[in-house]
Amino acid sequence: MRPETETDAQELYECFECGARAESGGTCECGGELRHLGRSRDL
Numbered sequence: 001m002r003p004e005t006e007t008d009a010q011e012l013y014e015c016f017e018c019g020a021r022a023e024s025g026g027t028c029e030c031g032g033e034l035r036h037l038g039r040s041r042d043l
C-alpha cells in the first residue's frame, strides 16, 4: 500500500495535544490527533 521503498525503518507518530508518541497513526489515548513524524530519529 505504501509508495515508499524504505520500509525497514520504524515510523513514528506524535500527539499534537500531549506529545505522546506511537508507532501507529490515528487518535491518541488523550483524544488528540497523532501526527506522522516519519521515520524515527535519534531522539
Ligand SMILES: [Zn+2]
Pocket: 015, 016, 017, 018, 019, 020, 028, 029, 030, 031, 032
Ligand atoms: Zn495525546
